[in-house]
Amino acid sequence: MQAVFTKIALFFRLFKQALLGSEENFTEGSINRAIFLLSIPMIVEMGMESIFAVVDIFFVSLLNNSNAVAVVGYTESVLSILYSLAMGLSMGATAIIARRTGEKDSKGASIAAVQAIYIALGIAFVISTLGIFYYKEILKLMGASDELLSTSSSYALWMFAGNYTVTLLFLINAIFRGAGNAAIAMRALLIANTLNMILDPIFIFGWGPIPAMGVEGAAVATNIGRGIGIVFQLYYLLNGLSIIKIDLKKLGLRWDIIANVVKVSGGSILQFIIGSASWIFLMTLMSRFGDNAVAGYTIAIRIFIFTLLPSWGLANAAATLVGQNLGAQQPERAETSVWRAAYYNAFFMALVMVVFLVASPAIVGIFTSQEEVLFYGVQALRYVSLGYIFYGYGMVVIQGLNGAGDTYTPTILNIIGFWIFQIPFAYWVAIQLGWGARGVFVSIALAESLMAIAGIIIFRRGRWKSMKV
Numbered sequence: 407m408q409a410v411f412t413k414i415a416l417f418f419r420l421f422k423q424a425l426l427g428s429e430e431n432f433t434e435g436s437i438n439r440a441i442f443l444l445s446i447p448m449i450v451e452m453g454m455e456s457i458f459a460v461v462d463i464f465f466v467s468l469l470n471n472s473n474a475v476a477v478v479g480y481t482e483s484v485l486s487i488l489y490s491l492a493m494g495l496s497m498g499a500t501a502i503i504a505r506r507t508g509e510k511d512s513k514g515a516s517i518a519a520v521q522a523i524y525i526a527l528g529i530a531f532v533i534s535t536l537g538i539f540y541y542k543e544i545l546k547l548m549g550a551s552d553e554l555l556s557t558s559s560s561y562a563l564w565m566f567a568g569n570y571t572v573t574l575l576f577l578i579n580a581i582f583r584g585a586g587n588a589a590i591a592m593r594a595l596l597i598a599n600t601l602n603m604i605l606d607p608i609f610i611f612g613w614g615p616i617p618a619m620g621v622e623g624a625a626v627a628t629n630i631g632r633g634i635g636i637v638f639q640l641y642y643l644l645n646g647l648s649i650i651k652i653d654l655k656k657l658g659l660r661w662d663i664i665a666n667v668v669k670v671s672g673g674s675i676l677q678f679i680i681g682s683a684s685w686i687f688l689m690t691l692m693s694r695f696g697d698n699a700v701a702g703y704t705i706a707i708r709i710f711i712f713t714l715l716p717s718w719g720l721a722n723a724a725a726t727l728v729g730q731n732l733g734a735q736q737p738e739r740a741e742t743s744v745w746r747a748a749y750y751n752a753f754f755m756a757l758v759m760v761v762f763l764v765a766s767p768a769i770v771g772i773f774t775s776q777e778e779v780l781f782y783g784v785q786a787l788r789y790v791s792l793g794y795i796f797y798g799y800g801m802v803v804i805q806g807l808n809g810a811g812d813t814y815t816p817t818i819l820n821i822i823g824f825w826i827f828q829i830p831f832a833y834w835v836a837i838q839l840g841w842g843a844r845g846v847f848v849s850i851a852l853a854e855s856l857m858a859i860a861g862i863i864i865f866r867r868g869r870w871k872s873m874k875v
Contacts, residue, residue, distance in 0.1 A: 421446060425589060432586055432727055433508055433734035437743050441723055445747070447588035449719030451579065453712075454595035458602055458631075462624045463708045465606045467773045472701045473551070474621040475774070477558040479704030480548045481565050483689040485572075490678030491529050492573045495522060496580030497725070497808045498671025503584030503650070504726050504809065505875050508733020512649045519581045519643075519650045521663045525671075526577045530570040537566020548686070549693030549700075564625030571632035578639040583726055585649040590642055598635030602627055670875050673813025677820045684824035688846055691836060695782075695843050702782025703843070705773045709787060713758045714801075720751045721802045725809030728870075732810055737871040740810070744865070748802035755798030762791040782843055789847035793855040800858020803865040811875035815864055819857050828853035 420439065424446035432440040466474050499522040506515035537544070541562045542555055550559075575598065579591035608616055609623030619626060643652040692703050724747040731740035762769070770783035804816050828849050836845030 425450070425592070433731050433736055433739070437727075437739065437746060440727060441720075441743060441747050441750070444583075444586070444588055444726055445720045445723035447592040447719075448583065448722045449716045451588065451592040451595050452715035452717075452719040452722075454592070454599040457599050457712070458595075458628065460708050460712050461599075461603050461606055462628060463705060464773060465610050466621050466624050467705070469610070469620060470775075471558075471621075472697050472776065472779060473554040473558045474561075475701040475704055475779070476697045477545070477550065477554055477561050477621060478624070479689065479700050479707070480545050480550050480554075481562040482704070482707070483548065483686045484544055484562075485565060485569065486682035486685055487679060488529075488533050488569050488573065489576070490682040491533075491675055492526065492576040494673075494675030494678045494813075495526060495529070495667075495671045496576050497674035497805075497813065498522070498667055499577060500580045500584040500722070500725055501670055501729050501809055501811045501813075502667060502875050503581055504586075504729025505733040505811070507585050507649065508730035512651075515585060516650050516652065517656075517660060518663055518667060520652055520657060521660050522577060522581065522667050522671075523574070524659065525664060525667060526573050527570070530573040533569045533573075534567055537569070538563065541566050549690050551697060554697070558621050560622040561625045564622060564629065568625070568629035568633075571629050571636060574636050575632050575639070578636065578643070581650055582639075582642075582648065583722055584729065586726060586730065587648060588723070588726075590639070590648065594635040594639045597638050598631040600631075601634055602631035605630055666875070670811050670813060673815075673817045674808055677813065677817040680817065680820040680824055684829055687829055688832060688850070691832060691846055692843060694837075696778075698776065698778040699782045699843050701774070701776075702770070702779040702784075703786055703846075705770055705779070705783045706786035706790070708773075709769060709783075710790065713755075717751050717755060717798055717801060718805075720747050720754075721805035723747060724802050725805040728806050728809035729811075729875075732871070732873070737868075740806075740871070741868070744803055744806035748799045751802050752795055752799040755794040759791045759794040762787045762794075785844055786847050789844065790850050793851035793858075796855035796858040800854075800861045804858075804861045806865060807861070807870050810870040811873040812870040815870075816861070819860055819864075823853050823857035823860070827856065 420442055424443045432444065463475065463478060466478055499519065502518045503515045506518065542559050545555060545559055545562055575594065579594060582588065582591045605627035606624055609619050609627045610621070612618030642648050643650060644654070689700065692700050724744045727743040728740040731737070731743065766784045766787040767780070770780055770787065774780055774783065807815055831852070832846050832849035835841045835849060836843065839845065
């Protein structure tokens with residue numbers, strides 16, 4: 407009995423240490439301990455990001471307006487391109503900074519971080535400019551109805567214009583993860599998410615001198631919350647409270663380092679864009695079945711995000727461990743870290759799959775009482791979750807490749823999986839065979855499972871161990 411209490415006490419000590427955070431040397435000692443200390447704050451961080459999505463759709467759904475829910479879905483589908491750029495750049499930054507950290511080169515890591523921030527600002531500027539001038543045209547291209555454009559399109563304007571917040575939040579958190587201090591990233595999202603939960607109902611429904619803004623208020627609240635989170639991140643970077651330190655006297659452009667960041671990030675950006683573009687196509691395909699189908703699909707996507715982003719926490723922990731251990735010339739330790747993290751993630755995703763298969767009507771019912779919207783949301787949860795076990799394992803090994811700097815192999819996988827298989831298959835099954843929305847959901851589960859299996863096979867070959875970044 408004493409041994410049991412000792413293990414429980416050790417668990418809570420490690421849990422507390424993980425949440426408090428510290429930049430440790432993860433190239434030696436227990437691998438399980440390293441995965442735990444890195445993944446716990448990353449899981450909480452990703453959970454906070456997923457709560458962002460769920461909170462927004464929850465309050466918007468209270469408007470009882472399918473157009474309001476649908477515009478969130480259309481906008482998020484377009485912004486998925488931005489998220490792809492931000493996440494791809496973040497993966498490149500994590501790989502480079504983790505490698506420099508493993509090499510004990512904190513100065514090189516800091517310089518790379520600053521140059522990555524410059525790239526992020528440039529990307530956000532382009533997206534913002536296009537979105538401000540063409541947001542209605544973009545929504546119409548996605549299949550939005552004229553009624554939606556006249557009543558709810560302002561949500562898209564605010565989200566496009568304020569995309570700086572999500573881009574920088576993603577990137578700077580990746581910088582902290584690469585340095586091995588995921589707790590700072592977790593706290594930034596905790597602050598941003600808490601503010602979003604407080605501000606969402608205030609701006610959507612009005613309070614005191616603040617008028618009710620409807621679905622537009624959700625976008626305003628999200629941008630304010632994320633903006634405050636960025637201020638928190640910059641406080642750490644500018645005040646020397648991390649391995650990564652921004653020196654205001656040394657903010658010049660380093661084109662050689664920018665080129666290296668772009669080179670390493672290029673594959674990650676492409677793989678996320680390819681995946682996101684396929685989601686845009688699927689959303690366009692869903693629009694053929696009406697705004698209620700889009701609304702149900704949108705709710706399901708937000709629920710998927712709630713479960714998948716915590717899993718990304720484990721996957722990101724594996725990426726950091728790969729980068730740091732390759733920097734320390736320990737490729738076998740890097741590989742072992744990935745296999746263990748993948749096992750834990752697959753187990754978690756299996757539990758989520760069971761929950762979705764059994765309780766999806768109750769889960770989707772939290773967000774809508776509209777019968778047709780509920781039908782499509784439940785159908786999406788049940789069919790897509792059938793691929794969760796494979797996806798849980800595969801997402802970790804793919805992130806392991808990214809963490810090593812081998813970002814182009816997953817890109818090829820995405821081209822084959824999404825554009826050669828998933829999209830033609832979805833169109834054929836949904837339209838030609840007459841399966842409707844169900845065909846789209848089946849194609850997602852099948853494509854993700856096949857891509858995961860291919861990723862596992864490629865990772866076993868071990869070519870990623872010789873990557874240079």
